[in-house]
Amino acid sequence: MAGTIFMIIIILLIVYIVTSCVRIVPQAQAYVIERLGAYNGTWSVGMHFKVPFIETVKMLDARIQTLEIQADRYLTSENKDLMVDSYLKWRVTDFSRYYVATGGGNPYQAETLLKRKFSDRLRSEFGR
Numbered sequence: 768m769a770g771t772i773f774m775i776i777i778i779l780l781i782v783y784i785v786t787s788c789v790r791i792v793p794q795a796q797a798y799v800i801e802r803l804g805a806y807n808g809t810w811s812v813g814m815h816f817k818v819p820f821i822e823t824v825k826m827l828d829a830r831i832q833t834l835e836i837q838a839d840r841y842l843t844s845e846n847k848d849l850m851v852d853s854y855l856k857w858r859v860t861d862f863s864r865y866y867v868a869t870g871g872g873n874p875y876q877a878e879t880l881l882k883r884k885f886s887d888r889l890r891s892e893f894g895r
Contacts (some may be wrong), residue, residue: 789815
């Protein structure tokens with residue numbers, strides 16, 4: 768009796784490990800693979816298999832994102848104030864660079880970097 772319970776537990780454990788290794792990536796996402804905490808690769812759409820206990824999977828959004836930027840005051844070349852309200856449309860094309868630049872795919876870090884770059888660019892354009 769104890770042997771059959773032990774076998775059932777072992778079989779359930781094996782089934783759990785096998786099913787946790789199969790990942791299906793939807794069309795609107797990409798998965799970043801970390802092997803022992805370091806970036807290993809990116810999975811696009813389709814079914815993929817990961818190594819249990821060694822690889823971890825992080826989901827990243829592959830859709831077009833919208834970032835609304837608060838109205839900001841810019842000084843023009845004629846020394847006049849100009850209030851600019853803007854938004855930014857962006858999408859990740861290179862997931863490995865995005866993952867490294869944002870410190871593990873952090874979307875808040877990406878938004879901060881984009882806001883800073885966009886604001887600097889607007890300042891340089893209006894200041895001409």
